[in-house]
Amino acid sequence: MARSSRTDVAVLGALSVQPMSGYAVRAAITETLGHFWSESFGQIYPALARLEAAGLVRAAADGRTSGRVFEITDDGLARLRTMLAEPDEPAPPRNGLLLRLFFGRLLGPDVCRDLVRDVRVRAEASLATYAALRREVEAEPDAGNRAYFLVTVAAGEHGARAQLAWADEALTLLAAVDDRDPH
Amino acid sequence: MARSSRTDVAVLGALSVQPMSGYAVRAAITETLGHFWSESFGQIYPALARLEAAGLVRAAADGRTSGRVFEITDDGLARLRTMLAEPDEPAPPRNGLLLRLFFGRLLGPDVCRDLVRDVRVRAEASLATYAALRREVEAEPDAGNRAYFLVTVAAGEHGARAQLAWADEALTLLAAVDDRDPH
DNA sequence: TCAGAACATATCTGCCAGATATCTACAACC
DNA sequence: GGTTGTAGATATCTGGCAGATATGTTCTGA
Numbered sequence: 539m540a541r542s543s544r545t546d547v548a549v550l551g552a553l554s555v556q557p558m559s560g561y562a563v564r565a566a567i568t569e570t571l572g573h574f575w576s577e578s579f580g581q582i583y584p585a586l587a588r589l590e591a592a593g594l595v596r597a598a599a600d601g602r603t604s605g606r607v608f609e610i611t612d613d614g615l616a617r618l619r620t621m622l623a624e625p626d627e628p629a630p631p632r633n634g635l636l637l638r639l640f641f642g643r644l645l646g647p648d649v650c651r652d653l654v655r656d657v658r659v660r661a662e663a664s665l666a667t668y669a670a671l672r673r674e675v676e677a678e679p680d681a682g683n684r685a686y687f688l689v690t691v692a693a694g695e696h697g698a699r700a701q702l703a704w705a706d707e708a709l710t711l712l713a714a715v716d717d718r719d720p721h
Numbered sequence: 722m723a724r725s726s727r728t729d730v731a732v733l734g735a736l737s738v739q740p741m742s743g744y745a746v747r748a749a750i751t752e753t754l755g756h757f758w759s760e761s762f763g764q765i766y767p768a769l770a771r772l773e774a775a776g777l778v779r780a781a782a783d784g785r786t787s788g789r790v791f792e793i794t795d796d797g798l799a800r801l802r803t804m805l806a807e808p809d810e811p812a813p814p815r816n817g818l819l820l821r822l823f824f825g826r827l828l829g830p831d832v833c834r835d836l837v838r839d840v841r842v843r844a845e846a847s848l849a850t851y852a853a854l855r856r857e858v859e860a861e862p863d864a865g866n867r868a869y870f871l872v873t874v875a876a877g878e879h880g881a882r883a884q885l886a887w888a889d890e891a892l893t894l895l896a897a898v899d900d901r902d903p904h
Numbered sequence: 905t906c907a908g909a910a911c912a913t914a915t916c917t918g919c920c921a922g923a924t925a926t927c928t929a930c931a932a933c934c
Numbered sequence: 935g936g937t938t939g940t941a942g943a944t945a946t947c948t949g950g951c952a953g954a955t956a957t958g959t960t961c962t963g964a
Binding site for chain 1: 727730731734737754755756757758759801802805806809810811812813814815816817818819820821822823824825826827828832833836837865866868869870871872873875876879880882883884886887890891894895897898
């Protein structure tokens with residue numbers, strides 16, 4: 539996925555499922571891709587305008603509700619396939635939590651332990667969410683996509699379990715730090 | 722960590738270790754925080770100018786090489802502590818790999834398996850890097866910071882192991898997908 | 905002394921999140 | 935039958951940030 543508009547990929551992907559308004563695209567992305575992707579309105583509307591100008595998307599015959607409903611064109615579907623096949627450029631790492639823990643001595647071990655415990659709590663919650671999501675996907679009738687969806691759910695599960703295990707190791711490490719260390 | 726300039730935190734953090742030029746700050750961040758943080762020059766120089774104007778950083782008595790060497794002021798250290806203590810706002814998820822796998826049916830199972838195998842290879846390499854880093858940190862004399870550094874190394878290790886385990890599960894899931902599925 | 909490597913600073917483009925400002929449709933409520 | 939609230943919908947602006955690029959400087963080794 540080239541650095542160039544990954545938003546376009548997500549929007550085209552959403553419209554490849556069914557025609558939608560910009561508002562609905564955002565809702566679909568939040569709902570369905572929410573555990574590994576996010577988009578803001580500030581991106582979606584310019585993206586739709588761009589894609590429409592390029593003929594990758596067109597406003598569907600207006601059913602005269604409010605809001606324009608867009609559908610993907612054949613060119614758009616071809617472009618989506620191309621973009622999906624581009625090599626992935628992993629984002630540069632930027633983990634605010636680890637940045638703070640690295641300078642943890644300035645914060646003191648107490649605060650650091652709270653930070654880690656907070657991660658632990660959120661990871662537990664994520665696991666529950668993923669368990670529900672997995673049941674949902676496994677019950678879904680669309681067998682052709684099921685394996686792909688499960689792959690993304692599994693990524694979330696493994697990530698959350700890793701956070702749990704890390705949090706426990708981190709708490710052990712921090713337990714050994716003297717609270718009266720000059721920070 | 723408020724959304725507002727996390728770059729400032731990283732730069733102040735680097736300068737809290739020792740005075741440095743902008744160029745050296747970038748090098749230090751890449752080298753020392755590289756496995757969980759990154760900065761670009763395009764951020765560092767404006768950040769240094771901002772911080773200097775705010776009195777959080779000052780140009781050290783010039784030893785007359787090229788380049789201005791900055792050191793953190795007392796105000797800067799206080800500000801750093803404050804910023805480190807601010808609540809963490811986790812970045813919105815944006816995982817290009819999972820985005821592609823989610824629409825994997827459009828790509829076909831072969832391409833998807835290649836993507837996953839690639840992750841697996843990189844995760845193996847990461848694990849080796851972290852093992853070396855761990856040995857380095859454990860040998861380091863600075864006992865006061867060692868636990869904090871190890872916490873960040875452990876995060877990388879757990880993350881990489883999770884990727885390995887996920888990749889294996891994903892390959893199993895994708896092995897069951899019929900290659901002749903209409904995509 | 906000359907070439908090139910490493911050091912150093914600066915700027916510009918484009919992607920993107922988040923906040924905010926409107927506007928419409930519709931239903932519940934009084 | 936008007937008011938009010940809520941959800942749907944579109945658009946714009948600010949600021950953080952990565953990556954590329956341009957350019958000058960210092961040092962080292964041939």
